[in-house]
Amino acid sequence: MGAPAYEPAILLKIILYAYSRGIVSSRKIAQCCRENVIFMALSSDTRSQFTT
Template sequence: MANYKPDYSHQNQFIAVDFSAQILPGTFEFALSHIVDNHLDLTAFDNIYKNDKGGAAAYSPVVMLKIILFAYSRGYISSRRIEQACQINITFMALSGDAQLHFYCQLCRQYE
């Protein structure tokens, strides 16, 4: 009987990923991240969210702006497609700090 090495192609593997190393200088995503982090004043959003004493934590406006602008630059306009990209695309993961966003339907008031 033949002796083959085992096939591990269907086995999950946990790989440590340094998200900061995924955004390379000179790329659009690096420039976008730098501009949003260092040159935009997003403190106006702090006045809107008064959930420090109760309620669920909100996503950072910095993270949301990075994701939305990068998604639109890639032609992703569907919130469901953006959600999927944040789960499987390493660049979206790096920009969002691996925040697991969820599509929320405002019309039906439930997760889809």
């Protein structure tokens, strides 16, 4: 039936931090979650796609 849902609190933390850094593109946020240590910590090292 598809992948399990992402934790809403984690997604909110990522979005708020990204917006505070001036990052509004979902693809750029997804890239940061793969490459940036702070984003990895905020996301608990879960890998979401930019479509999430």
